[in-house]
Amino acid sequence: MHFRYDRGAVDAGRVLLHVYRALKEKGYDPVSQLVGYLLSGDPTYITSHAGARSLIRSVDRDILLEELVRAYVAGAAGGEGR
Incomplete structure (x- = not known):
C-alpha cells in the first residue's frame, strides 16, 4: 500500500x-505520549496546551507515521528517506 498526500496542506x-x-x-x-496516540488514536494522550491536541488531530495518523519513518x-542512512 502506498500513501500519497498534499504536503502543502499540513507539514506533519x-x-x-x-x-x-x-x-x-x-x-x-x-x-x-505520542506512541500512545499513534497506536490507539486516543487524543487524550496529547495535551491541549498550545493547541497541540487540535493540531495533531488535523493530520491522519498514517501520515504522522510516514513522516516519522522518513x-x-x-x-540513520544519511538522507535516503527524503
Missing part, C-alpha cells in the same frame, strides 16, 4: 515537533 514534521514541545512543556514524556531513515 512541524506538527510532530510542536506537539512534542507542548508535551515536554507540560512535563509529560513526549515519546510515550525522518528516521534520513537520519
Whole structure:
C-alpha cells in the first residue's frame, strides 16, 4: 500500500515537533505520549496546551507515521528517506 498526500496542506514534521514541545512543556514524556496516540488514536494522550491536541488531530495518523519513518531513515542512512 502506498500513501500519497498534499504536503502543502499540513507539514506533519512541524506538527510532530510542536506537539512534542507542548508535551515536554507540560512535563509529560513526549515519546510515550505520542506512541500512545499513534497506536490507539486516543487524543487524550496529547495535551491541549498550545493547541497541540487540535493540531495533531488535523493530520491522519498514517501520515504522522510516514513522516516519522522518513525522518528516521534520513537520519540513520544519511538522507535516503527524503
